[in-house]
Amino acid sequence: MDEISEQSNYNKEIEELFNEDVDIIPEEMQTSVINEMKTPNINIPIFREKVLEYIKKITNSIECTIEQKKIILLKSEKILNKHISRARRSEITISKHANPLTHATVIIYATSKSNKKMPNITIEKMSELMGISKSVISATYKKWYENFTHRLNYSFKDAKLGRSRKILSLYFFELFNNAKIDLQRLIKHLEKIDISKITLCLSEIFVDAEKRLTQKENHLVEQLMEREIKKYKDMGENYSDTFIKYFNDLANIIKLLVISNKSHKIIGANFSVTDFVRFFMSKGINIFLTEGSLFNVIRDIFSFFRDTKYSDLFPAQIKSKKKLIREVRTDNELVTVVGSRIKLYILKHIYNGRYLDDNRGIAICPDCKNEGLTLNISSPRIRAKEFHHEDSKLEGYSADDLFELFVSDRGNPYFLVDLIKKIEDESVVLKCGCHHRIIEAIHFTNFKKIISWENIPFPYKDIFDLPAEIIHILIRVCVNSLPSPLLKPLAKGKPRVREFDLEERRKFVKAFVIYFLKKRYIIDSIYGGVCATCGEFNTKDHLPSFEFNHLYEILKLTPEEKEGYIRIRKKANKIIQDFSCSEAVIELEAQIGGYVCRNCHRVIHKKISKVNEIFDDPNIIRKILADKENTIRIYKQSLIRNTVLIKDPLKVEIRKHKALMNYLITLFEISEKTQDGVTRVELANEMGRATFNNISDIGRFFGRRKYILEKYVRIVAGKTQTSPIRYYMTDEGRRIVRLIYYFRDYYRNRTNIL
Ligand SMILES: [Zn+2]
Ligand SMILES: [Zn+2]
Incomplete structure (x- = not known):
């Protein structure tokens, strides 16, 4: 705002003041201020003398220390002299109606306003002390003295620094901005910049007329209006604390803006001025403004930069709260x-x-x-x-x-x-x-040795080379031998298991191991044990990461068609748990889909419509598109079909694996001590159950499991009718028991999970 309009504003204020007080003291106003403004010609030296006299008298009557009185007198004289010299230069006219007492009163009031060390002299106190109306004191002060006495607080309202703030923002922006370095280095770089030094430098620019300016500084000053430079000079000279905070805050805001811009550009997000302002308000950075005014200032600065060569560095701005909420939600x-x-x-x-x-x-x-x-x-x-x-x-x-x-x-x-x-x-x-x-997948990790048949020092290439009964015995031995604390599912496991007792827990874990073995058998049989699409993940090391993907999920379907698929949809792991391998693959084939590793599964489902906005490097974008295309193409060629060849390696004819294991182990232990074979009585005695029934049970047990036991046990009938049948362990039988012992010892000695 220029001088003329400021002046007319001031007159308006005076008028308002008069209107307000018109009922209280109309006459007094008439004679003092208004006349003073209208009628010229006064003897200046006499006026000065009179005012000075009153100043001395009034100061004497004010309650304060002698030191303070001295300052009041000194300052008052200074203010008075300024007033007088303005009149001498004809900048103002002192009316002959000007009341020296009123002026003396007002000048003393003015001294207290400009100095923190002064006693608290309010308009009210002076009015009471001197019997002059408050409005007259106030109006006289505003009319004649306010402009060249200093207030305690800098008046931003009067200073009108808005335009210059944008220019200074640009100046700071150019100091801080560095488009070439990455975010973390930018932050480190800005941390090193001492903002208080920049502020100090600015105070020299505005206050010290002798300072030699750099090109940049010169450019800054050239863009500012004379009035603005004056205001900043005043601020720097008389309100140095305010000056420091004002420029520190502004510089900090622009620094934060530079960082914020860069982060927003990196993540492609829109900028919310509301949240930005709230952030630095919370840090006490406010350039003496309220949150609402700051919001407007930042928004203005933002639009201002839009018209500069830096506009590309600024992210899109969310204009309103409503839009912000809508963006987040929808x-x-x-x-x-x-x-x-x-x-x-x-x-x-x-x-x-x-x-x-x-x-x-x-x-x-x-x-x-x-x-x-x-x-x-x-x-x-x-x-x-x-x-x-x-x-x-x-x-x-x-x-x-x-x-x-x-x-x-x-x-x-x-x-x-x-x-x-x-x-x-x-x-x-x-x-x-x-x-x-x-x-x-902690159960997989715990039992990887048996599930993946990892480094087993026996001549069986895979667990599936063994009869189903032996596989079940081995699973049982492994799970039962593992120290029970290790069986406990960790936080990631299914928490419901924790409620069960140890036996239940073991049953649960055995079911897991069986599930993994069946899953491996199926994927090995169909896919040769690797992810069909990437060929990199294998069942031996990565079995839990194999996932079944239904084909319909990636087809373009009508809602009805999709509904049809969803109706028959079953989970692959449920199918494997509920059915034998040969049945399960038929079910899986009917589901129409195939196994892929989890990574490829994610690629198959990746939406690529926004890939151009997520990635900046065209080479990488090309790779992503090719990866997706290849993965889907190979996946479609690798659906589960022709499953008739899959057998049932875990299907047993008779259960009771525990009894079978105990017989084998007992037979093994006795055979180690004798060459002559073992009789049923010896076997029953060793197992502590030598009754007639039990002995004939043994016969029946061996008879019914002939199909498996004949590999491990040779049964020799007695030479005479009375001589007993003898059981001899074969080499294979001994090897199987040693295999059982191998797993038993391996799991007994587990003390931590690999
Ligand atoms: Zn894969
Ligand atoms: Zn990986």
């Missing part, structure tokens, strides 16, 4: 894009880029890398990247979760670095979907 595509971009950024930067493969420009699963996988680390496969917590109770970090976290902290310019720090503090590690799944 814009699923935006959630996917922003969430995925946050995830990508974290994957690359967490633990100083531990997972980033520089050559490929993507984050990769360290387990995949260690195992020498290639396809699974050549494309980002971002949906198949997971954050693993030791403590599963902590929140997850899926793309959707990450978007939620962003929304709850979107005003914070350090959101991304804070989030990375939080995740690092939780010791979260990156795993691909497959490797993550394996960590969680």
